Amino acid sequence: MVRQLDFHAMQAVFSRFQALEPEPKGELEHVNAFTLVVAVALSAQATDVGVNKATRALFAVADTPEKMLALGEERLIDHIKTIGLYRNKAKNVMRLSQILVDRYGGQVPSSRAALQSLPGVGRKTANVVLQMWFGHPAHAVDTHVFRVGNRTGIAPGRDELAVERALEDHVPVAFQQHSHHWLILHGRYICVARKPKCGICPIRDWCLYEDKTE
Numbered sequence: 001m002v003r004q005l006d007f008h009a010m011q012a013v014f015s016r017f018q019a020l021e022p023e024p025k026g027e028l029e030h031v032n033a034f035t036l037v038v039a040v041a042l043s044a045q046a047t048d049v050g051v052n053k054a055t056r057a058l059f060a061v062a063d064t065p066e067k068m069l070a071l072g073e074e075r076l077i078d079h080i081k082t083i084g085l086y087r088n089k090a091k092n093v094m095r096l097s098q099i100l101v102d103r104y105g106g107q108v109p110s111s112r113a114a115l116q117s118l119p120g121v122g123r124k125t126a127n128v129v130l131q132m133w134f135g136h137p138a139h140a141v142d143t144h145v146f147r148v149g150n151r152t153g154i155a156p157g158r159d160e161l162a163v164e165r166a167l168e169d170h171v172p173v174a175f176q177q178h179s180h181h182w183l184i185l186h187g188r189y190i191c192v193a194r195k196p197k198c199g200i201c202p203i204r205d206w207c208l209y210e211d212k213t214e
Contacts (some may be wrong), residue, residue, distance in 0.1 A: 001202035004170060005153040006010045009206045013154060016176035016202050017182040024181035026132050028052065033108035034100070035059045038068075038093055041120040046083045054080045065106050091121030110134045124160070129181075137176035137203045139167040144187025145180070151191060153182070153208035 003015065017024075027048040030036035035055070044049045058079040063069040068076065073094050080086045095120040100106055108129065109115060115126035127138035139145070141160040145167075149155030155166035171179045190197045198204055198212040 003153055003208060004156055004186050005206060005208065006109050007170075007172070010154065011172055012074075013152075013203045013206050014172060014179060014182070017186070018175065018178070019064075020202055021182065021185070024178050024185060026128070026181060028060070029055060031059055031063055031130065032070075034065055035063050036109055037096070037115075037118070037121065037125070037129055040125045041092060041096070042080060042083055042089055044089075044120075044125075045085060049198045050083060054082050065100040067136070068093060068097040069101065089120060095119040096121065108133070110136075111190075112138070122203055127164075129182050130190075137179075139164045139180050141167075142184065143193075144191075145183045148187040149192060151196070152203065153205075166214045 001054050028036070028039040028043060029130045030039050038059075039051055039055055042055065044183045047121065058076070061069045062076070073090050076093060077086060077090045080090060084088065089211075099118055100108065104114075110130070112126045112130060115129055116123060121129075124142060127140035130136040131140065141149070141163045145155075146160060146163050149157065149163045149166065150172040155163045157163035157166050159177070167179060167183075168176075175182075186203075190201050195213055196209070198209070199206075199214050203205065204212065
């Protein structure tokens, strides 16, 4: 297991991320809290690009739980059939839409427990919604964050929850709001899985990865 970066290194790493991208944004397109929940739920085992391509037309006609229920499952499938596991995801979207109408007056709740009670919404999805829409400094640990956290020493952990807790415990408070997106973008475009682009890595000087590439 990679050892944990100390406080001064963490300060330097996130200061560098902030200098390069002061206001990082998620790449999933959405127009409100409901469409964000749907987009994140659809993105499981799918790319953001693929989800965005499918949801542009969908959200133009169904951007609330009520409109989604009126659309119906079969027409929803027509919109998202290019996304992996689309039939199961369609069922979950319809079920969560019904729950939002029945229990929450059509509004997306702002608590992790309430979000996780929705079909197809796990802890990672809930954290994305809390961070992106409600401004809560939650850390959604996807494959990119897990890899970067362990490889660099920013947030080592044996599983996603351990990495999430390491981020909460060690990322300086001033950087908590955007750390999730900085790490995702870093993992998506520089600290990639097979051959990390260490030669252009902005945090190379502090990274604890022993097998750096040129």
